[in-house]
Amino acid sequence: xxxxRIFGALAFLLMPASSxxxxxxxxxxxxxxxxxxxxxxxxxxxxxxxxxxxxIIWIDPGRVxxxxxxxxxxxxxxxxxxxxxEQLNITRFEPxxxxxxGNKACVMGYVEGIAQATGAPFASDWAMAWEITPDGKxxxxxxxxxxxxxxxxxxxxxxxxxGRNFIAAMDASDLEGLKACVSPDFTIYHPNFxxxxxxxGFFDMQVKPFNAAFQGMAHTLLDASCxxxxxxxxxxxxxxxxxxxMGIEPTGNDIAVPWLAFTTLDSNGKIRExxxxxxxLAFLAQLGVNPMASK
Numbered sequence: 673x674x675x676x677r678i679f680g681a682l683a684f685l686l687m688p689a690s691s692x693x694x695x696x697x698x699x700x701x702x703x704x705x706x707x708x709x710x711x712x713x714x715x716x717x718x719x720x721x722x723x724x725x726x727x728i729i730w731i732d733p734g735r736v737x738x739x740x741x742x743x744x745x746x747x748x749x750x751x752x753x754x755x756x757x758e759q760l761n762i763t764r765f766e767p768x769x770x771x772x773x774g775n776k777a778c779v780m781g782y783v784e785g786i787a788q789a790t791g792a793p794f795a796s797d798w799a800m801a802w803e804i805t806p807d808g809k810x811x812x813x814x815x816x817x818x819x820x821x822x823x824x825x826x827x828x829x830x831x832x833x834x835g836r837n838f839i840a841a842m843d844a845s846d847l848e849g850l851k852a853c854v855s856p857d858f859t860i861y862h863p864n865f866x867x868x869x870x871x872x873g874f875f876d877m878q879v880k881p882f883n884a885a886f887q888g889m890a891h892t893l894l895d896a897s898c899x900x901x902x903x904x905x906x907x908x909x910x911x912x913x914x915x916x917x918m919g920i921e922p923t924g925n926d927i928a929v930p931w932l933a934f935t936t937l938d939s940n941g942k943i944r945e946x947x948x949x950x951x952x953l954a955f956l957a958q959l960g961v962n963p964m965a966s967k
Contacts, residue, residue, distance in 0.1 A: 698806075701772055702772050704723060704802075704804050704809075705770070705779060705804070705810075706767075707723060708720050709767050717753050721746055721749060721750055725810060725811045726745070726746065727744065727811070728810055728811060729742070729744055729811070730742070730744070730748070730749050730752060730812075731814040731815065732752070733815060733816060733817065733819050740819075758788060759788055759789070760786070760794075761787075761788055762783060762784075762785040763786065764782070764784045765781070765783050766781050766783075768782065775803055775804045775805070776801070776802065777804070778799060778800070778801055779799065780797070780798070781798050782798065783798055786825075787822075789941055790825060793825060794825035796817045796818035797817070797818070798815060798816060798817035799816045800813065832897070832903060834903070834937065834942065834943060835903050835935065837849065837852070837853050839891045839907075841853060842891065843883070843891055853942065853943055854944070855938045855940070855943065855944045857944060858945070858946075859944075860947075861946070861947045863948065863949060863950065864877075864878060865878075881918075882917065884915050885917035886911030886914065886915070887912040889910075889911035890909070891907055891909050892909075892910065893906075893907045895907075898937075902935070902937075903934075905932070905934075906930070906931070907930070908929065908931070909950065911927060912925070912926050913927065913959055920959060923959050923960055923961075927955060927958045927959065930950065930951055931950035932949045932950070934946070934947045
């Protein structure tokens with residue numbers, strides 16, 4: 673045994689200095705993961721970001737908020753934590769079991785908190801998969817948790833009201849009312865136009881001309897549902913054609929055209945993007961100007 677100790681001591685003394693330094697300073701995968709959790713608990717996001725590799729891959733499940741999905745690179749992960757903070761107030765975050773094999777770690781834990789926009793509580797067990805590089809940086813992170821529970825908390829506020837307010841402002845030609853419903857980068861995709869429009873373009877090219885051409889123009893909402901930040905609305909557009917529209921002289925005809933609007937909301941519940949569809953052939957037929965379709 674004494675001989676083995678002597679040989680061991682000699683082997684250590686003969687190791688290159690760089691190898692000794694690496695052995696002393698490189699944290700284990702478990703050390704790295706635990707430090708990330710400690711930084712998160714203390715709100716030290718810059719410290720957590722510094723633990724990531726430059727080409728980090730970070731995955732959050734589902735579509736429970738703008739922070740969810742697959743992200744790559746440190747800048748994207750910093751945005752992840754910004755969006756997470758805007759949406760969720762985490763009041764308890766507890767890792768309780770660690771399983772480590774080689775450069776990989778699996779951690780199980782529990783989280784609970786309150787959705788910022790709605791005040792609704794959420795809670796879920798979670799599991800996180802980690803991969804650590806040889807120099808002690810996080811190369812991969814994947815979260816698994818109850819997205820349905822958190823999604824319901826985020827969407828428990830009646831976010832369909834935003835859509836209702838948008839429709840009411842549109843029918844009233846109320847530009848300021850529309851601005852109150854949308855985010856600054858609002859974009860709408862409408863079948864009447866070959867390219868997307870911002871709010872001002874939509875108001876000038878769609879809202880004002882149609883409201884001027886149809887007496888009693890109204891977009892009656894028949895159904896609305898919200899899943900996380902996705903809001904879908906279905907309704908009927910109606911009115912009497914009493915003014916010139918796209919070169920079509922007034923016909924005096926009444927219209928009743930089904931429409932669909934699929935929207936994406938931002939973290940404040942404002943409409944960021946809207947995709948509209950309606951039956952254009954039925955619309956023209958009801959005006960009596962489309963020979964391919966009947967009323």
